[in-house]
Amino acid sequence: MGSHQEREENGGAAAEGQEISAAGSIHGFESLHRLLEANLKPPIFQEVSRLLLGLNCGRPLQRISLPMAATTLSEAHNFDLQAFCFHADAEYLRQPQIVRVGLIQNSIALPTTAHIADQKNALMQKVKPMIDAAGASDVNILCLQEAWMMPFAFCTREKKWCEFAEPVNGESTQFLQKLARKYNMVIVNPILERDVNHGETIWNTAIVIGNHGNIIGIHRKNHIPRVGDFNESTYYMEGNTGHPVFETAYGKIAINICYGRHHPLNWLAFGLNGAEIVFNPSATVGELSEPMWPIEARNAAIANSYFVGSINRVGTEIFPNAFTSGDGKPEHSDFGHFYGSSHFSAPDASCTPSLSRYRDGLMVSDMDLNLCRQLKDKWGFRMTARYELYAEMLSKYLKPDFTPQVIVDPMLQKRK
Amino acid sequence: MGSHQEREENGGAAAEGQEISAAGSIHGFESLHRLLEANLKPPIFQEVSRLLLGLNCGRPLQRISLPMAATTLSEAHNFDLQAFCFHADAEYLRQPQIVRVGLIQNSIALPTTAHIADQKNALMQKVKPMIDAAGASDVNILCLQEAWMMPFAFCTREKKWCEFAEPVNGESTQFLQKLARKYNMVIVNPILERDVNHGETIWNTAIVIGNHGNIIGIHRKNHIPRVGDFNESTYYMEGNTGHPVFETAYGKIAINICYGRHHPLNWLAFGLNGAEIVFNPSATVGELSEPMWPIEARNAAIANSYFVGSINRVGTEIFPNAFTSGDGKPEHSDFGHFYGSSHFSAPDASCTPSLSRYRDGLMVSDMDLNLCRQLKDKWGFRMTARYELYAEMLSKYLKPDFTPQVIVDPMLQKRK
Numbered sequence: 001m002g003s004h005q006e007r008e009e010n011g012g013a014a015a016e017g018q019e020i021s022a023a024g025s026i027h028g029f030e031s032l033h034r035l036l037e038a039n040l041k042p043p044i045f046q047e048v049s050r051l052l053l054g055l056n057c058g059r060p061l062q063r064i065s066l067p068m069a070a071t072t073l074s075e076a077h078n079f080d081l082q083a084f085c086f087h088a089d090a091e092y093l094r095q096p097q098i099v100r101v102g103l104i105q106n107s108i109a110l111p112t113t114a115h116i117a118d119q120k121n122a123l124m125q126k127v128k129p130m131i132d133a134a135g136a137s138d139v140n141i142l143c144l145q146e147a148w149m150m151p152f153a154f155c156t157r158e159k160k161w162c163e164f165a166e167p168v169n170g171e172s173t174q175f176l177q178k179l180a181r182k183y184n185m186v187i188v189n190p191i192l193e194r195d196v197n198h199g200e201t202i203w204n205t206a207i208v209i210g211n212h213g214n215i216i217g218i219h220r221k222n223h224i225p226r227v228g229d230f231n232e233s234t235y236y237m238e239g240n241t242g243h244p245v246f247e248t249a250y251g252k253i254a255i256n257i258c259y260g261r262h263h264p265l266n267w268l269a270f271g272l273n274g275a276e277i278v279f280n281p282s283a284t285v286g287e288l289s290e291p292m293w294p295i296e297a298r299n300a301a302i303a304n305s306y307f308v309g310s311i312n313r314v315g316t317e318i319f320p321n322a323f324t325s326g327d328g329k330p331e332h333s334d335f336g337h338f339y340g341s342s343h344f345s346a347p348d349a350s351c352t353p354s355l356s357r358y359r360d361g362l363m364v365s366d367m368d369l370n371l372c373r374q375l376k377d378k379w380g381f382r383m384t385a386r387y388e389l390y391a392e393m394l395s396k397y398l399k400p401d402f403t404p405q406v407i408v409d410p411m412l413q414k415r416k
Numbered sequence: 417m418g419s420h421q422e423r424e425e426n427g428g429a430a431a432e433g434q435e436i437s438a439a440g441s442i443h444g445f446e447s448l449h450r451l452l453e454a455n456l457k458p459p460i461f462q463e464v465s466r467l468l469l470g471l472n473c474g475r476p477l478q479r480i481s482l483p484m485a486a487t488t489l490s491e492a493h494n495f496d497l498q499a500f501c502f503h504a505d506a507e508y509l510r511q512p513q514i515v516r517v518g519l520i521q522n523s524i525a526l527p528t529t530a531h532i533a534d535q536k537n538a539l540m541q542k543v544k545p546m547i548d549a550a551g552a553s554d555v556n557i558l559c560l561q562e563a564w565m566m567p568f569a570f571c572t573r574e575k576k577w578c579e580f581a582e583p584v585n586g587e588s589t590q591f592l593q594k595l596a597r598k599y600n601m602v603i604v605n606p607i608l609e610r611d612v613n614h615g616e617t618i619w620n621t622a623i624v625i626g627n628h629g630n631i632i633g634i635h636r637k638n639h640i641p642r643v644g645d646f647n648e649s650t651y652y653m654e655g656n657t658g659h660p661v662f663e664t665a666y667g668k669i670a671i672n673i674c675y676g677r678h679h680p681l682n683w684l685a686f687g688l689n690g691a692e693i694v695f696n697p698s699a700t701v702g703e704l705s706e707p708m709w710p711i712e713a714r715n716a717a718i719a720n721s722y723f724v725g726s727i728n729r730v731g732t733e734i735f736p737n738a739f740t741s742g743d744g745k746p747e748h749s750d751f752g753h754f755y756g757s758s759h760f761s762a763p764d765a766s767c768t769p770s771l772s773r774y775r776d777g778l779m780v781s782d783m784d785l786n787l788c789r790q791l792k793d794k795w796g797f798r799m800t801a802r803y804e805l806y807a808e809m810l811s812k813y814l815k816p817d818f819t820p821q822v823i824v825d826p827m828l829q830k831r832k
Contacts, residue, residue: 222805265805274822289765380643407661
């Protein structure tokens with residue numbers, strides 16, 4: 001009942017073969033950017049692209065080419081591979097601080113009914129070619145998706161999935177430490193953590209592994225969602241690690257895990273601590289959050305004058321036992337479609353196109369970290385922020401007897 | 417050298433007649449939405465539109481039809497007229513709280529060399545048909561653009577433009593008070609204010625006029641830009657009115673004036689004080705801010721669970737004396753093109769298409785204010801915000817000896 005459209009490859013983007021159903025809706029396109037590229041005349045696509053990607057400074061979006069070792073791996077293992085470049089102006093006193101950063105998104109490797117050790121092992125084998133491709137591309141800093149070493153089982157509320165949790169120096173960290181050393185690469189490892197020194201407590205944690213394979217430190221997710229299936233408060237509580245910025249060999253990085261991206265103050269705190277790149281490893285599905293996805297990370301990059309790397313897992317994960325979602329609908333066995341769409345945002349309000357909505361992928365971008373201070377100097381957001389007003393406002397708001405500043409129309413009061 | 421494309425009218429949107437230059441760039445389209453509508457097949461446009469406008473809850477974007485009195489005025493005075501509708505779910509205990517809200521964007525009416533009284537008078541005559549159209553459409557709350565009663569002369573740094581300033585109960589307020597009474601409409605009046613009771617101080621102020629024509633109160637712009645031509649600190653200082661929310665006959669509203677939209681804490685404070693609709697009357701040009709324009713307001717609506725009405729003036733304003741912009745470029749006589757593009761954002765992450773980038777316009781939208789609390793209940797951002805962390809963080813940050821929370825890679829420290 002549908003017509004299949006064949007399009008030519010255009011530039012570095014894969015061709016689109018989207019389906020138009022009889023009802024007129026469209027499915028199966030890999031990304032908004034590629035859908036537009038396949039369906040607009042080049043000059044119109046260029047203008048639309050300029051507006052959507054925020055390419056306003058006369059700098060066109062620049063793709064970079066990666067070594068054949070990387071593209072070969074992407075073809076052999078069918079993962080999406082995209083690479084871009086953000087520029088900054090030349091300065092008198094500072095050399096460019098160009099860092100190559102990577103983001104990995106992936107689906108799970110085995111059914112959720114498989115042995116937990118097998119599932120985890122298969123996941124490591126699945127992401128390894130993408131890490132190898134990042135290594136072959138001389139990526140300096142790489143971040144994986146939230147709880148990449150397990151299915152996103154929190155929707156089931158079944159405690160058996162706690163078995164996936166591992167200590168900070170557990171098997172996934174050890175697996176990545178070897179690769180960090182091999183490729184001289186900083187790797188951010190977001191896991192389900194078991195805090196063995198604090199009564200076996202479970203946390204949602206990102207471990208920062210230095211380019212020598214050492215563990216630099218950890219950050220625990222600050223804000224925990226309680227939204228239908230997307231309710232993780234069954235498994236772990238709000239993090240107790242503040243808003244650390246990790247000074248690595250390649251730049252100052254921080255991690256805002258998943259739901260923390262809905263909290264502008266969480267983004268702000270990493271900025272006040274000096275972050276140059278903030279990663280947002282996530283797990284989120286289309287029905288819930290797709291309209292917010294391109295907005296929140298870009299806003300954070302603009303407001304805080306840093307780069308943001310957004311990562312979301314891909315695919316639909318089926319669980320053995322059906323569960324309900326607190327929305328009155330019948331029981332079901334999956335959380336929904338994780339729509340991938342990992343991408344970078346820059347402090348000058350520009351962003352890259354997104355990785356596939358369906359396939360595993362590695363997104364690479366070069367970024368000159370000098371752009372962060374250049375944007376601070378240009379826009380002066382830190383200088384004009386009046387933090388004293390807001391420190392006072394928040395202190396007042398926290399008191400149970402807080403009275404909002406409301407001016408009531410006197411005409412309305414008369415009627416009341 | 418260019419080819420002119422004629423397109424058919426499609427739905428409620430005006431046809432596009434954009435120019436594609438020999439160089440392949442494109443100019444003159446009224447809005448991104450209309451450019452896409454004119455150039456994509458309907459099912460693809462529908463999907464792109466769903467993604468870009470955040471229509472993810474199975475609710476298509478709904479246009480509403482306005483009375484002929486309004487459309488006749490729009491044709492007679494050549495202003496863009498668009499009208500949409502945001503829905504909320506039905507509730508057991510509350511009736512829908514549907515409010516019709518309007519935004520007006522306009523260019524100046526006379527050259528900046530005309531007598532100041534004539535310029536102001538001509539501006540009032542220019543916006544009057546749009547206010548009449550809003551009145552004919554039963555708009556409940558209407559907001560005009562920042563300093564609508566003058567050209568945006570701050571780029572010149574010439575103090576003579578202070579003559580445009582007027583007291584809170586000055587001529588533009590009196591003009592709008594009559595129309596507020598006539599149409600039983602709340603009107604927000606953003607002006608350049610002269611504070612006669614405080615030594616003739618100048619402020620950037622929004623006056624809220626109640627639907628009985630009474631002045632409910634004022635808000636003064638909290639954050640003042642210092643960016644090239646967009647440096648208003650020559651004329652006025654940071655506002656001293658806090659973050660008031662005005663409880664009107666039709667809902668609780670607040671005003672985040674222009675550059676305040678770059679400050680997530682400013683948006684937050686209006687939210688903590690209970691705003692249901694926040695207006696962002698602005699004056700901003702393409703080179704500077706167009707990539708940020710669709711991002712910041714939507715992010716604020718999402719993060720704070722309220723509606724946002726964004727307004728930007730249109731056109732290019734030429735001043736009698738050339739000025740420089742602090743960017744090393746030669747002197748010039750205009751600030752750039754104000755790109756209009758006024759629109760609404762909703763707490764569920766959806767938004768309307770934008771008004772024209774070139775023409776005056778009136779944007780109307782119905783919105784059920786129940787959606788604000790529904791989104792608070794759904795996402796729980798207030799509940800999960802951990803404000804105590806941030807009150808403490810900001811207090812520490814304000815101290816001169818603040819030390820950022822930085823964890824340095826020990827391998828890096830060794831090398832240092």
